[in-house]
Structures are given as structure tokens and as C-alpha cells.
Amino acid sequence: MINSKCESGTKIRDDQWKKLEFQMLGKIGDPGSRASNNRLFIEAVLWFVSDTNVWADLPPKFGKWTAVYMRVRRWYVSGHWQQLAENLRNDRDLYMLVGKIIAYCDRQKKMREERSSRKAKREIYRRSRAMPRISAKESASLMEDSTSHWLSLIGMSEESPVEKK
Secondary structure, eight states: OOOOEETTEEOOOHHHHHHHHTTOTTOTTOSSOOOSOHHHHHHHHHHHHTTTOOGGGOOGGGOOHHHHHHHHHHHHHHTHHHHHHHHTTTOHHHHHHHHHHHHHHHHHHHHHHHHHHHHHHHHHHHHHHSOOOOOHHHHHHHHHHHHHHHHHHTTOOSSSOOOOO
């Protein structure tokens, strides 16, 4: 089982960390930048998903909340959380913890997509409601074209006057 939740959030046990440690990105030997403390990062994410917390309320001991949030998001986009879950299927507790993180990321992705969709729909509606600005000369030209069109439908042209009976 997972150690109890304290003021810093859910902590993982040492035996659980041993299973996770070699699967972390940014460890010694990995290309690119190196994470300063992967365990602290995992505990920061667990603090967040263990309760309905706000990223900006992340305790300072975990580092800048923006850095933790962006790393969580990058790992989700790259599929690393999903890969961790797949690798941890044999450890029910760790699998459930990573599953919570994935569920959070899935909700965030869905909310971003819905927000983007609503924004696009508002823009389409706004553009459809906007009246085109045309000059009086263009307006008169449009009216003439409109009349010509209707006259051609009934077989008359503008050149020939309508015969009165």
C-alpha cells in the first residue's frame, strides 16, 4: 500500500521508487537535460492528483508549479505516462497512481479541445453576423445586378422595355 498522505501529498515507498526510478526520463545517462530529483517530481504530481488541488498551490519544496505542470504535460504528450502504466501493470498500487495521472491528463486534454472548439464556433458565428461594409456605389451596382438576374429569369432583358397591354 502507499504511505499515508501527509501535508506534502501522497508519498511513494522506497520499494515502489526502486521500480519507478529506472523508468524515469532525465536520469543520469539519458541524453538531454537531467532532472534534479525525479522522486520529488513524482511526489509533486501525486500531491496534485491525490486531491482536488490547484497547480499554483503546489508547495515550494516541489519547485515551481509551472515547471512541474509543463513536465507532466510533456510526458503525457510523448506517451511516457502511458508507457509507465504499461510497465507497471504487475504492481497494482503504482499502476493505479499512474492511472490517476493519466486520467487527469485525459480530462485536461478534453477540456482544451472543447475550449478550442467553442472558440472556433464563436469566431464562425461572429464572422457570420458581421455585415460587410460596402460603399453606395458598390451597393447600387449590386442592386442592378440583382435586377438583371430576375429579369433574365422571366425571359426579359434590360434593353427591351416591357410591353404594356
